[in-house]
Amino acid sequence: MMTQILTVLAFLLMALGVWGLMSRRHLIRIIIGFSLLDTGVHLLLVAFGYRSGGTAPILSDGIGVSGLVSGAVDPIPSALVLTAIVIGLAVTALMLSFAVRMYARTRSIYIDKNKELKW
């Protein structure tokens, strides 16, 4: 059940992000839409790692290795998600800085004022 909720939530987030990406004219908002999309994907990854009633895959006094095997969530998606997040952060940073340069060049923060290259 949990997985399903998370997945659908992730899905909605992605749709929302895409919509923002497609419909906003303001560069920063587009980037925000983009981050939403990313977040959705990350959520999806986490959701796929979930197991019903799972615990964090961390050894502590309470839980032994056997406990982990029987009860911990899948550690791989968590690892992947971490990587994905960092990469998303990097892309966002670059996007923002490019947006700044576009603005500096055309003096407009609106996407449709920034399309000299075409055809």
Place this chain on the structure above:
Amino acid sequence: MVSPVVLIAASLGFAFLYPLVERLGERAATRIALLVLAAFAGTTAGWTVSLIGSGVALTADTAGFVAPLSIQLQVTAVDALAMTVVTLLALAALVQLTERATDRWHGKQVVLFFVLLLGSYGLIMTRDLFNVFVFMEISGISVFGLLSTSRDGRVFEAGFKYMVASGLASVFFLIGTAFVYRSVGSLSIADITAAAPVALASPVGVMGLLFLVTGILIELKPAPANGWAIDTYQAADPGIGALLSAVNATAMVFVLVRVMPILAGASPVFVPLVLIAGAGAFLIPQAQALLQESFKRMLGYSSVAQIGLVVLAIVIPAAGVPFAGVALAVPLVLLLNHAVAKATLFWIADATGDDASGFGGSLPASLRGRPALLVVAAIAVLALLGLPPFPGFWAKWSLVMGLAAGGHIGLLVVVLLGSLLEVVYLGRWLIMRMRHVDDDATVVSQRIPADFAESRADAVSGAASGASDASGAAAGAIPVGATVSLGLATLLMAGASVAALLGSGVGMPVLIVLIGVAAFAVLDVLRIPLRLQAIVAIAGLSWWGVSAVSGAALTLQSGFVLLFVGGAVVQLVALLARPGRRAGLVALIVGMVLSLAALTAATSPLEVFVAWELMTLTSFFLVVRGRFAAAASVRYLTFSLASALLMLAAFSLATAANPAFGTGGGVIGTLTTSVPWAAVLLALSVLIKLGAIGLHIWLPSSYAEAEDEVSSLASSVLSKAGILLLFLGAGSFAAPLFAGVALNQVLGWIGVITALAGGMMALFQEDIKYTLAYSSMSQLGYMVLAFALMSHLGWVTALYLAVNHLLFKGMLFLAVAGIVMRTGTRLMYQMGGLIKRMPFSFVSVLVGIIAVSGVPPLAGFGGKWLLYTALIEQGWYLQAALALFSSGIAFLYLFRLIHSMFLGQRKTHHDTVTEAPAAVLIPQFVFLVIIIAISMFPNLLIKPLQTIVEPAFASSVRWEGYTVISSLGYWNGNAVMYVVIGVFLAPLLWLLAVKGRTYRVEQFNIVFAAERPHTPQSTHYAYNFYGHYQKAFGRLLDPWVERFWSGVSATAGTVSQTLRAWNTGNPQTYALQILLYLFLTYLVARGGL
């Protein structure tokens, strides 16, 4: 052997430490960077050497655990080879970027450069799905960072679009990965491939893979969802463009290679999906590129198209001679071929510094007078177009063969069409670059000055042309970096070509062609004077020709060898007339002749095709040398390569139907196929080369605008290649096509109409060279007609006409060459009265035109007699009548020719003209002697021709002494000659006897209406000589064909315009297109809505 992981560690470590290295000073740091790259190249090369052949792969697990526990890197021979080339290109690129005039790379740029390289290595080596994603992002982000350092401010806009697009792509990829992991429970590609048929066959699995493959495809920048990539190519620093398409794209392709087995295993929908994607990605950009003004943007379109082709090749198994059975050979070769060539072009764009694509004609002829750069550029373009001897050619051949063998006719069409479009825009760029400085690239027909003022323009600027070449050379020098990197890339390409050539298993004759060209190119580089080169060429070719045919029985191919080599050798003498350096001329001529010879010696379709392409190329470079030949050679290249592509299609279809097709040595009918469409395509391709009516618009201007010696060679020798091919394909044309009409009947009509139309058009030309060009077209029409008869007499006639045409057309063109050289004009009405100044030229022209028009007693009549006898024998009455009519027309334009040049009133400024140089006269008179000989003794020629035709048909004429007797009539050339001499001598003697004192008066001594004209030289009646004929025919003479083809090109333009309007430049539109792409793949996968 070095572990793959070390390569990654090393490049990353160097990237991290680079700031420290730079403490030693920028230049030193870049030097060290180059050294590191060299070391990488050595490593990868070492892998290649040790892995190739042995089936094993080099594997490295990380973290001390084995896959799937940890991430695994692997290098197969293919990977190693790709990595070697990528590294070498990267090396060249770094040289170019750090050693150029402006914007030298340093600091973080070099760092990012290494990160980019690292990313590409990772993409090629990793065997873990998620790791692929990481490396994709590494490459991506380093590219973005590098982009920002371009001069062009628009690059940020482009980069933003790029980020949005690749962001979407990686989202797709991640979703896909997530689903795959969910279904398979592992990220190791090996595991996934193994599990795919079971675990991923479910709808969920397929959907996941759908996301995955869409993500990868988007990263490959597929049309129609690639506007962002194109914009980036346009705005980016050319150096980055080179990196993008040479390094980045190459690595990305490997991701698809890795994933393809998974897809194929999971569901059958994916192969067609990828095929469709590849086809679209190849064809659409080629069309969009047609109208590009920006060279970089054009290259961008070309790059994405080439990648599309590679995607196709990944899925289509190779067939045909080279590479058959070697897995992934075709895509790999295509990929590397493209990488090297494209990088070269980007670097040239950077070095020459201007971004014009040559569309619209406003492009500095910046390669004229810079032979080295020109050669490099030409190699790159030809390699991109997949022409021999470059590696891409063999790959394309195998791909096309594979397409035909697999029955993918639609894809076959797509590939050929796309290739043709590519020829148009890349060829145009090259031609515009190498055209002569005062050529505005509009000349496709004769140019008549507005008024009749005698313009000596040609002569004057002819003298000036040398100087202008020099000025072209003086243009901006190439920076050292570009020189090194271009040299490296060219060496790479050359080496690859040699390797591919030796691996392709084509025979010696083809190799000889290249050796010959290379040898004379070397002579050029050594600055050996033209005359010496010509002498060497004459000696070498005649020795070679003699050794080729001596002892061999007289067959079709030995006969044609004699024709080609003999004709060329004689005409080469004319080169001795002009001293001074004409770079590449002799090399190209030799190459052309040898490739024609190779055509005769070909023993497989592949060899025929290679020889054909080489012949096309050499002749193209000969044509383009002309001073106003730019527009003409665009047409020449386009039509010739169209013909070549048609031939390729024909061969592939025929081979698919019958694997033994064409493997028989060059006897008559080797290329016989029973597949009707193959036959039609073959016929079309030959007809284009023969300038048949409707397909002829390239012919006149190409023959006329080429240099004079080249013109004569082209129209006398080169034009016979098509005839040879007709004979090779003979058996294909007899089969009935539709409603019992056989192809050869169609050919016959086309031939005779061509003969008539060519003559008609020749009738109204003021420009002597255009007259002769059209006359060649008409004569070729006769040969096609005769061949199409498919009878003994018909074929003898065709060959007879071929020989005869070679003789007199060589004569006429050379005579004209001499006259143009002396008078400095090509317009006939500007000449006149030259008979007293240039008597020898007059004689050879006189004999020439008698021989053409077929007036007895000279050899021409033999041809006519044979032709009509053969035609009537076969019951082709109407064709016979038309042929006779058009030979009357021929008589008209020939008389006009000799009259306007030699008779009538001489222009005053021609009073001092002298006879043409001996070197030009000698070949004419050699031909003349031969003509007289075979006129007196027709059997000298006809009997050998009969033996050539014997294998196909039994003789249908018999000989009584000198009389040849057919079922219809008879002709005794010998007796006719004597009678004519008799009836000629009798009146002559009589005249000499009765005439009283004869006053020889000056030419101007004419009177009409009892009055002497004030300026007699102005009374030369030559301009618009047959005006009344024009009047009589009226609209029939309108240039319908020209109109048709300009209509075609206009349509192509419109299509291109519409297609490229799709790339609106708006990031959101691009995002929209990408989502649309995803949706479409979804629909394809589901098989419709």
Place this chain on the structure above:
Amino acid sequence: MTQMILTKALYTVISLAVITNYALILIGTMARIRAKVQGRVGQPFYQPYIDIVKSNAKRTSISHGVMFFLGPVFRLAGGLGTYLFIPAIFGSVIFSNFSFSGDLLLMMYFIFFGQLGMALGAGESGHPHSAIGVARGLAQMTAFELPFVLSVVALAAQYGTLSITEIVAAQQGGFTHWAAFTNPLAMIAGMIAFLGMSGANPFSVVVAPQEIPIGPPTEMQSSFLGMLQTNRAIFNGAKMVLFMNLFWGGAAHENLLVAILIMVVKTFLIYLYVTIVGASFPRFKTEQSIRFFLGVPTVIGIAAVVLQMV
């Protein structure tokens, strides 16, 4: 061998003498007839002889150069040759000429020989009128070649040969066997083409006296002109004989004199037909005559050929 050659030469001379004189007289007669039609007295029938003698008797002549000098020679050679490749009288050794060294095709192409030579000579004279005349003449020639060729091809198809002798042979045995009646369409096309070939009205624009005084031969005088006049006779004779052979059953009779008589009658009629047409029609412009020949006659010719094909 030599004896054979000598006899052949002798026969040739006889044959030529007959045709020349006959043609000269015929031309004179026709001129007179035309004059009568137009209500003039006209010249004596032997006027052509006078002209030739006069021209050749000129003491001086003017030459513009080698080709100019050779032009008339070519022309006459063309005339002679054309005649010599035609069997004038069927079955006669004397009048068979050299018809066995070449067939119809040779003959048709040999007509060009004289044209070319003359054109070259006229060209070198440098007189624009000559050039204009040549241009018109050649244009018109190619035009009437088409129907002519079509009719010839039709005949060749009909009789399955290109040899004139055999064509004549096939027409023996009563006028119903003449090609004129077995193949009327071909005959019509051919005879119309013949009008053009003979260069009388309405196709006389080549020499258009008012506009470009006598066209190609403008600069010709003295013995040059004489040769041209001689050739005019022989060439016309040759052409008439040719058409007689092609369409009108040739001239054949065991008695040579009768055969000659037959030839005289037939050729006279043929020439009369030309004269009548010429007297009753105005002159065409060049483009008009080109259009004319490529029009109806060509269609008829094609029809003739097609009839042979089906």
Place this chain on the structure above:
Amino acid sequence: MFKRLFSLVLVVALAAAFFPLFATIGDRGDVSPLAESYLADAPDALGSANLVTSVIVTYRGLDTLGEVTVLFAASAGVSLVFSRLGSSSDGRRPVQNHAPSELVVTGAGLLLPLIFVFGVFIFVHGHLTPGGGFQGGVVIASGVLLALLAGTLTELSHGMLSVLEMLSGAGYVAVGLLGLWLAGGFLDPRFLPTGEIGSLFSGGAIPVIYSLVGIKVGAELSGVIDAMRRRRVVE
């Protein structure tokens, strides 16, 4: 407008197309065999309590190295992006920073040490508790940001930043190579004693790697912040 509409339609269509795919994913009681083997064997093999960390740093260490590289490339990119801007002369001028508010200054003085310590703590204990190099690095970078806002730091020394970046990055690679030569393979942390689970010095080289990562991330993000800050643009 039309485009807007079309994209709406398309998004909806895509949603409709793929919704079933997402909706069908249900819970599962177990984990993938691969994960299971990690859960079962990793603690003994690596001696690190936090299995996510073992996966990140060791099993999928190459990913992490790549991740670091991405960040590195990004910061280099950002600084390149802004490097030309100051020099480019189209009438732009950096504005004066307004003086930071009292609150911020005092708060900063109080918080900064804590933040830095916390950051270090996070990446040093990455193998024991949730957290790790990246988290720690980000915390440190946020501290730097605060310092800049509060004016405690006016200038960041680029020399120091790049040296930190360089050394930590190179160190990471070096550790990886040590793993290759001294232990089982590239990035194998077991060339150091794995210690006993739960103690600070356990998990072999994992803490070392995480510390290097932490330093590197902190330095890089601070660099990014700095690059963006100093090249601010106003109209």
